[in-house]
Amino acid sequence: MAYGIDYEGIYYTDENRNDIGMMDTYKASLDLADEKDFEVTANDYAIPPKGWWYILGTEIGGKIGAIDVDSESGTIKYTGRSFRGLLDSYVCEITGATRLLQGSITDIIQMLLDEEGVTFFQADSPDVEASIDTYVDAYEIDAGATIYEAIIGAAASIDMTIAIEWQSDHIIHIIPILKQDFTDYLKYSGVEQTGFQIKQDYDLVNHLVLTSKDDVGNFRVIHMFTDSGGTVQAYKTTDTPYEASDYILDKSMQVLTGQDEIAECKDCDDSPVDKYKAVSSMPGDWDKNYDDYYYKDTEEDSDGTVEISYKNFEGVESDSMTLTTSKPSDWDTNYASYYTPSYDQYTGTYTYSAVTGETVLDMSNVIKITAQPFDWAYNYGEYYYKFNNGSSVEYKSYASTSKDKYVRMTSKPSDWNTNFGSYYRKVYKKITYKTVNGKKTKVTEIVDCLDRSDAYYVTCKKDDDEKNGKIPSFTKRPHYRKDNKTVIPTFDKTNTYHVMTKTTPPTWAANKYYSGRKDVKAPPFDALNTYELKKDHYESLCKTGLDFFAELESDSMRAITIDDLSANIGDTVGGTDAMTGISIVAEVTNNNLTIEKGIVTSDYEIGGK
Incomplete structure (x- = not known):
């Protein structure tokens, strides 16, 4: 799409975004959202290494990454990352496998920028009416996601995209905006569509058989179908499937049969997904197998990030204890079977802990060390020296000062x-x-x-x-x-010893120790926070099927050129061929810009990723 915006030239700055001058003889090409890079060809060496170039109030610009000089042609080629490419160069802070983003879209964008110390971008308030809700309830990003991927995904989750502008404060502003649908506009406004490429394919797979086998040999299969228009038919019986019974495993959803059926089989890896299904009534095996069930644990970090995990229930200990008044006959060999009490003032209850022995030096097992041990620097405390206290000799462990x-x-x-x-x-x-x-x-x-x-x-x-x-x-x-x-203490080859230790029974005392047993019982059942773990073997199979069908577009638009239209990445456009009547509607996924002699030409890419 070519539209007549006439720019006097491009401005360029130093590394710190301080203006240096304006270039009026140049040719620039800019790939906004696919490669996210640019190329500027000029006759003069003007922009310094790591410098910037821009057209004020637009997304046209970038940061210089390389300079290529051609002495024969007398030209200089500047290349580097576009503004979106810069955003795509930073990886989000994620401590686990995923992270949940919640809040207003502006706050989310600014938070992601601040976490990585990106100061040359700024999130602005959404350019929408006040009545439009711009709050992101919950958008999940995976480990390794870039800031750009997170921003685009979070915005898309509330049907928004972003506009990017270099403004007069020399900061790149990110402005959340609503996605626009130009389909009706193009159809009814009389805008001249000067050209597009379109293809319709009638022989597409409409029956996909997906199979997998796990490590123990269990075989699984699910059939997925589409209709003549490529619409995927229902393949599950609930919006939140957990197990095989929640999927349609037979061929009841098949629409096209006989000569219209085109089938294909895909053998997939077994990739079960852990899912936690709520249990609202107490299971029959609760008293015996309570530790096979889970409860949801929610923690909020200081930065507001919510972490959700599932933990196994633990048993509740109960005690049946009797105070001993005389020394048990098996005390010296079985003292660990007796208990000492401690009172918890907060709960007002006693808890009982098993008696532990006393660790003492075994003076019958002393070895003199005459060469410095290899672990002396970090384990010197495990070695001893003789110390005369004036009345006897004892062994003391080495200690640092x-x-x-x-x-x-x-x-x-x-x-x-x-x-x-x-x-x-x-x-x-x-x-x-x-x-x-x-x-x-x-x-x-x-x-x-x-x-x-x-x-x-x-x-x-x-x-x-x-x-x-x-x-x-x-x-x-x-x-x-x-x-x-x-x-660290200095090794003394004349006075260093390795002394073994041994555990001895503590000295028995009347009315101090208890005999008895500790029982573990099932905790009370919580109908609002009890889950059972389900291994969903079909979700990954179905995702493979959905991805497969998504790539089979019966109507595929490869390029469109439309006069007098300015669309953003994420907006919807379409076209109809007058000769065949084939129509297509798709999303703008990239914009390739060319700027020469002040004229900007824009070619949209449609329907890609």
């Missing part, structure tokens, strides 16, 4: 004005002598220094610069912060 470390600060701390007393100066005592009234007097001054053997550190004071001062200057002298440095 902490040493003060002063680090010079290169920039002013955020809390300097209120917390300067926590920072330090490096000083030494400068001694000089002066003679007053014939008497030589020693004068000691505290002077800042960088490196002296007699230097030491003092805390900063408010009067470091002047008497009765309030806040000392950070820039007048070097300042330091104090960190703790961990010092």
Whole structure:
């Protein structure tokens, strides 16, 4: 589509988007949404590396990525990413396999930009009437999705797309807009369609047989059908299928038979999808198999992201305990079968924990180490040294020590004005002598220094610069912060031992320990938050079928050229051939722009991805 917008030239900037000049002799081609790149050919070397070019108030422009000089033709070719290509260069922050986007479309776009530190784009308010709802209830993106993919998908979920404009503040503005349908406009307004390419195919597959086999040999098959117009027939009995019974596995939905049937078979990988189906009444096996069921757990991160997970139910412990007043005969060998109580003031109940033994050094199993072990640097605490306490010799484990470390600060701390007393100066005592009234007097001054053997550190004071001062200057002298440095103990080949440990029964005491048993019972059934896991083996098969049929367009528009129409990517256009009567309606998926001598020519791509 060619339309007569006459631009005086293109502007170009440095890397920081500061204007340098305007170029009026050039030819530019711009692939907005497919390759998302551009090529500008000029006679002069004007745009610097990593610079920008733009036409104000439009999406026409980009960032220079490469410069190709042709000395024979005397031309310079600039290439790089379009504005959409730049958005497509950043991957969204996703901690798991998916992420849910919720909120107004403008807030979602700005959030995605802010998370990646993209400051040269800005999300504007939607260019729609106030009555239009622009809130995205829930749009899910997969790990690896780019900012561009997330923005386009979230906008499309509420029947919107985006306009992109380089504005006078030298920021690229993203403006959510409603998708437009130009089909009726083209049909009834008398706009001249100057040309389009269209094809109709009558021999398309209308019966697709999809099969799979899992690891244990279970075979599955589902039939999917279309009618003569290519419309996929129902293949499931509910909007939210969970298992085989929710799908139509027979041929009852077949429309075209006999000579009209064209079938094809696809053997697919078995890719079951985990789905959690609500259980509203208590299952018959609840008391025994409660841990085979799940409850939904919802958590909200500090950034507002909602994380949903499903967790197995856990049993509820109950205790039947008896206080022991005399030492059990099996205490020394079976102490772990006895319990100690603890009282929970919050719940007002006692809980019982199994008795644990005492870990002590086994002095019958001591090995002297004369060569430094390979793991000394991180496992020195597992080794011992002999220590004489004045009355006996004991073994103590090696331990690290902490040493003060002063680090010079290169920039002013955020809390300097209120917390300067926590920072330090490096000083030494400068001694000089002066003679007053014939008497030589020693004068000691505290002077800042960088490196002296007699230097030491003092805390900063408010009067470091002047008497009765309030806040000392950070820039007048070097300042330091104090960190703790961990010092690993030195290996001593004359006094290092590996000592084995052993577990001994704790000392028994009357009226302290309980005997009994701990029972685990099923938790109360929750009719509002109980789910069972279903493995849906048919969803992936059906998705393969839907993708297959989507590529079989009986009416396929490859290109359309229409005068005096300005459509956005995502808008709907169409055409009818006067000779055959074939009609087609499809979505604009890309726009290839060519700018030469100030005239912009736009060729739309239709019906792709």
